[in-house]
Amino acid sequence: MKHNFGAGPCILPQTVFEQAAKGVLDFNGLSILEVSHRHKDFVAVMEEARELVKKALNVPDGYTVLYLQGGATLGFTISALNMTRGGKAGYINTGVWASGAIKEAKIVGVDVEVLASSEDKNFSYIPKGYAIPSDLDYLHYTSNNTIYGTQFQEQIKTTVPLVCDMSSDIFSKEINVSDFDLIYAGAQKNLGPAGATLYIVKEEVLGQFKTPFMPTYFNLAKQHEKESMLNTPPVFSVYVAMLNLRDLIATGGVKAAEERNNAKAGLLYNEIDNNPLFASKVAVEDRSKMNVAFVLKDEYAGLEEAFNKTWNDAGIVGLKGHRSTGGYRASLYNALPLSSVQVLVDVMKEFATKNA
Structure with a gap:
C-alpha cells in the first residue's frame, strides 16, 4: 500500500x-x-x-x-x-x-x-x-x-x-x-x-x-x-x-472533513514537536493543516539519505519538500486517511529511536 x-x-x-x-x-x-x-x-x-x-x-x-x-x-x-x-x-x-x-x-x-x-x-x-x-x-x-x-x-x-x-x-x-x-x-x-x-x-x-x-x-x-x-x-x-x-x-460534508483534517494535522505536528530529530520552521499559530512542512534539525542533517530510504521503504510517497525550500512536506488533503499519517509518525518515531 x-x-x-x-x-x-x-x-x-x-x-x-x-x-x-x-x-x-x-x-x-x-x-x-x-x-x-x-x-x-x-x-x-x-x-x-x-x-x-x-x-x-x-x-x-x-x-x-x-x-x-x-x-x-x-x-x-x-x-x-x-x-x-x-x-x-x-x-x-x-x-x-x-x-x-x-x-x-x-x-x-x-x-x-x-x-x-x-x-x-x-x-x-x-x-x-x-x-x-x-x-x-x-x-x-x-x-x-x-x-x-x-x-x-x-x-x-x-x-x-x-x-x-x-x-x-x-x-x-x-x-x-x-x-x-x-x-x-x-x-x-x-x-x-x-x-x-x-x-x-x-x-x-x-x-x-x-x-x-x-x-x-x-x-x-x-x-x-x-x-x-x-x-x-x-x-x-x-x-x-x-x-x-x-x-x-x-461522508459528512466539509464539517466532517475539517474534523478529520484537524486530527491528522494534530497527530503529525505533535510528533514533529516532540521528536528530537525534527523541527518546524513555521510560526505555530500559522501552521497549515493541509501542507505540513518540517526539516531534520541541523545537527541531524547528515541523516537525510537514511531517513529518505526509511520512509520510502514504508510505502510513503511525495514527502520531499518543494525544490525551493528542501526538507519535507506532508500534504494532508481530504482523502488522505489518518492511518497514513500514523504510518509516517511511526516511521519518524522509530527513526529517532535508532538515531537520536
Whole structure:
C-alpha cells in the first residue's frame, strides 16, 4: 500500500477513482472522454457539479459557480481583470503563489499595493496588524501556502471586496462564502484532477471591471451567461469533481472533513514537536493543516539519505519538500486517511529511536 503525501495532483477517495474509471469505459454507452459537452448527459454533469459546490459550501443566493480551464495561475489574471475598477488593489504576499498573483495583476495594468508580506522571514508566518485602505478595488490573498506550510487560520474581515485563491484548502474546512466577492481554486487538491479551476463569484460584481483589455474567455460575466459552457469545458475533470463532491457530502460534508483534517494535522505536528530529530520552521499559530512542512534539525542533517530510504521503504510517497525550500512536506488533503499519517509518525518515531 502507498501513502500519498504529494502536494500536486493529489490523492482522491478510492471509490471516486473506481467510478471515474468506469466512466472512462462506459458513460451511458460512450466514454466520458468522448461524449459531447453539449449532450444532455454531460450538461447534467456540469449542472450537478455546480450545484454540489453550492451545497457543500452553503453558497448563498446571488453567487455563480463556474468551472474553467487554466489553473489558478490563470486565475491570477482573471481575478485581477474582473475585479479592477481603475483604482488600487491590495495584495497580501505570503509565498510563491501570492507573489505570482501580484506579478500577473501588475502585468495587466492593475495598480497593486502590497499591504503586507512575510518575505522577510522566508514566508514562515502570516502577516498581521496591517492596515486595509477603505478605497481599494479589492483585497487579494492566498488562504494556504503549499510550499511554505502556512495558512490563514481565520478569514480576513474587511469592507472592501475580497478575493481569495483557495486552491490548496478549499473544501478542507468550513468557510463563509458571503464574506468573499470572488473565490478561485485549482481542482487538483481537494476537488478533482488537474484541468479545471473552480470560481465562486458574487453576481453583482460581474461585468463591473474597468480595463481596456478583457478577452472574452476571461470575462466572468460571459462565462456566467453561458453557465461554464462558453467553450468546451474540461469534461473529465468536471466529471470527477462531481463524483468527489458526491463522496464528500455523503461522508459528512466539509464539517466532517475539517474534523478529520484537524486530527491528522494534530497527530503529525505533535510528533514533529516532540521528536528530537525534527523541527518546524513555521510560526505555530500559522501552521497549515493541509501542507505540513518540517526539516531534520541541523545537527541531524547528515541523516537525510537514511531517513529518505526509511520512509520510502514504508510505502510513503511525495514527502520531499518543494525544490525551493528542501526538507519535507506532508500534504494532508481530504482523502488522505489518518492511518497514513500514523504510518509516517511511526516511521519518524522509530527513526529517532535508532538515531537520536
